[in-house]
Amino acid sequence: MPEMDDRTVVVTGANSGLGYEATRAFAQKGAHVVMACRSEERGEDATHKIRRADSRRIRGSLEVAELDLADLDSVRSFADEFRDAHDDLHVLCNNAGVMAIPRSETADGFEMQFGVNHLGHFALTGHLLDRLRETSGETRVVTQSSGVHERGDIDFSDLQSEREYDKWDAYAQSKLANVLFAYELDRRLNESGVEDVVSVACHPGYADTNLQRRGPEMAGSTVRLWAMKAANALLAQSQEQGALPMLFAATAGGIDGGEYVGPGGFMNMRGKPEVQRSSTISYDRDRAERLWEVSEELTGVTYDLEREATAE
Template identity: 80%
Template sequence: MSPNRGEWTTARMPEMDEQIVVVTGANSGLGYEATRAFARQGAHVVMACRSEERGETAKRQIRTEDAEGSARGSLEVAELDLADLDSVRSFADEFRAAHDELHVLCNNAGVMAIPRRETAEGFEMQFGVNHLGHFALTGHLLDALLDTPGQTRVVTQSSGVHERGDIDFRDLHHEESYDEWDAYAQSKLANVLFAYELQRRFDDADADAISAACHPGYAATNLQHRGPEMRDSTLRLWAMKAANAVLAQSAADGALPMLYAATAPEIEGGEYVGPGGLLNMRGAPEAQRSSEISYDRNRAERLWEVSEELTSVTYDLERPATAD
């Protein structure tokens, strides 16, 4: 882990003209705010959204909010349903057909603490969307990342809740028992394990690429509303909205760790970035230490192998030496 490098805001983002960025879940919350920030620095942002209609609405809203020309970059909306691996492959195929380069991939979209659901392939929804969908997406876009001149980056959005998580390889999809928060914590730990393992493989392949994980702290987004809405629980929904209003930082502030990990020149591969303020829930982004389990290379390698089997996506990177 690198030391705290002081206060960081979007004012310190580098110019990104002629750079191409993919942001999943770009139509709302953290993804929306990150998209705005990248565009303001001149990047071409591919807004990867489950709903093209909502993506187009978000694109128009960004253009309206930045009508004075502060968003110098360009925006492109593309359909991506991380709960359907066919959609993931189609998105990647269409991206590669349209673009020769990819400078930054932000694996941001996710679901949180929802009633048990399954993806198109029968994966538990939180593990399937938050981890497996992004694992497959990154694998499909790997050539674009590695073929791009200069250093490229993959930033994977986790959560402080990963600290309570473990990977239950015996019941990975929680078919025997299901707790919404345990399933969420498992998926967010998987995000960190994946980010670190990807960096190890980048290093072994001498790839000019960085993989980092981040978390937003406690940020007010629609993510918190999804579970109560799916349960039709008005009480839980209003309690969550009240907590957001009183305790949470804004989505724009919550996006700072992702933007820092994606653009700051001092970021090193294999770092975990989050807010450095009260209980790591708010404040300026800094490099932090994730849970002890997240540094377990044996867990990470096993998760990688299982992820390849489940998604049928393999990475053309050398396997790192197994830790003692």
């Protein structure tokens, strides 16, 4: 990673898992990291943990701010407070998420996985786009997806899974939405003549984080919980390694926008980060444009991006 002195980074879900590891790495390189967390208490606990464990290596600074991606009012409040306090935003890491949980709804009535993983980050990025554009030099939006996006599709007839709900199908849909959003944002930035903001998608492979445990815990399934723990112990890489694709997407040279970064080892589940191909459906521009339009309607957030006219 390059040095990141005088750079401001926002990481959603920064108090645990991949977000925690990314926060540590950014701070070690000198960045000011805004830890966007649903629980400020858990965010503060994470800062104390980082400072205790890495006090000699932390050159940057940490700031905790409340952000509940399941509540669009909270997303708007976070963005307003960030803009009031910070003139620059160099990297936005759309990292937080929920995975394979029993069906529930956000404060705005969205299916929780689609609402948090995609719509919350869609709204957050839209609210912060002006800071990204106004910041001197190149800035990046990094959106965390999953290899599970490859089994996903976007069911526009039942986006909120009201007629039928399968927790893994809903998760796959939300993770495909992440990739479609990352690519469409980069296209719209390019078509609007915005050269210094790039949008990238990434995935961690199979990393041992608490994300996998939440679904079984919420469902009250002890058997599934122990099976997940066993699978993590046997197959998963550490959460520190799992954060590498996000860090690569956020800081590596040669990233032009529109890439998909993941681990290049066994079955793309572990190993060093590299630029990869995502699923065929993730490159469907019609599907991406329709998702964008629906996302604007659902969130009420529109992006100030006017596409430049092309010569006939």
